[in-house]
Structures are given as structure tokens and as C-alpha cells.
Amino acid sequence: MPESTQSKKFGSSSRDVPHHSEKAKKWYPAEDDAERRTVLFMQHCPRRPPSELSVRIFQGQGGSDWELGGRLTRKSVRAWKPRESLQPGTVLILLAGRFRGKRVVLLKNLDQGTLLVTGPFKINGVPLRRVNARYVIATSTKVDVSGLEAKKLDEVSKAKYFTGTKPADKAGEEAFFKQGEKPEKKEISSSRKADQKAIDKVLLANIKKVDMLPSYLKSSFSLQKGDKPHEMKF
Secondary structure (H helix, E strand, C coil): CCCCEEEEEEEEEEEECHHHCCCCCCCCCCCCCCCCCCEEEEEEEEECCCCCCCCCCCHHHHHHHEEEEEEECCCHHHHHHCCCCCCCCCCHHHHCCCCCEEEEEEEECCCCCCEECCCCHHHCCCCEEEEEEEEEEEEEEEEECCCCHHHHHHHHHCCCHHHHCCCCCHHHHHHCCCCCCCCCCCCCCCCHHHHHHHHHHHHHHHHHCCCCCCHHHHHCCCCCCCHHHHHCCC
């Protein structure tokens, strides 16, 4: 028995307890560059003679062989591709979040399955925001967004544009007495207000050209008892 191993008694039985340095680790060091996991797959080649690179597994009746076909990546890195209905200018119905049920205008497809949308704010109160593409319904209604500046859209679609400011840490006693107070309302910066007005100005000019479109965007979507959403045409 190694010196580092100790023998301990538990009632009528005894047990060898290894040294803490010999115990199995509860964590494993992460690699700097993560590699995609791959698996091997086999393919059936009844008429092909086994080559030097193939791995012969077994030979069944009739002389059919199985050989190593190659490697398949279990988790591949693929770029997100928006569905065909998510085109800029499409009116969407939000299904989740603070503004669920609202109708918004799609401005741009972003990375990682997100969309840049707006109400416009002057019509239904939905500001420039990012939403998940999984939780929207694309309608057949379109709004002309060709007048929007590409430079302005690129500016408001960056991740840092939606990053909030981190509040300063307060002392323990001060934070304790601040718990019952009403939280301070966030103030929107003047530059962000200017961006919203610039985008709304272009959208409103095109929306007012279509009859009943402002009222359509202002109304909220909801389902009542007996409605069948799978049979609806949006």
C-alpha cells in the first residue's frame, strides 16, 4: 500500500482512501482553441475491394464488406441564414418580449439570428431594438425602406449601440436603505433620439402613402377563443 494511501474504518469494514493528489479531478483544463468534435461513420461497399486505407470490420454472406467511410462533424459552425420571408421592409408581429403583439417594420438582418426592427416609435411606441428571429411572424405587408441611409443603419445595428451603462457599485449600507426606493428612470441620450427621429421620418413618409397602414401598425395582434393561427394568412 503506498504511503499516501490511508486505511480508514467505517463500522465493521475498512476502506483505502487515496491521497488528495491522486484523486480524480472535478474539473478539466479548457483548451485555448476549441476543436469541433468529429465521429467516424461506416459505409457499405459490396463490390469494392478493401483498400489499404480502409478498415475492414467484418465479412458477411456474399462477401460484402464494411469500410471506414470518413469523418462527420457533429457540431459544425454555420453562418445564420434568415428565412426567405424576413426581407427588409416586411411588417413583423412580435411574439415575445416587452412589445409582444406589436407590429413592427424589419430594417435589417443581423448576426446570430437577430433582427433590427422599429415601430416606428411615433406610431406604436416601439423604438429601435433587436429581436430574436424565432419569435416573430412575417406578414405579407411591406413598407418601402429604400430611402434609409445604409450608413445610419450600420451605426444603429452595432452591438455597442444597445449596450447599457453599468451602474456604479454602492456601499453595502447605502444599498440596503435604497432597496425600498423607486428606481430612477433611465434617460435616453439625445443622439439616440435623433437616430430614432431620422429613421421614423423616412418610414412615416412611405407609410402614409398606403391607405389604413398607420392604423394597421398601431393595432396589436391577439388571439381569441376559437381562433386557429395555423389557418391564418398573415
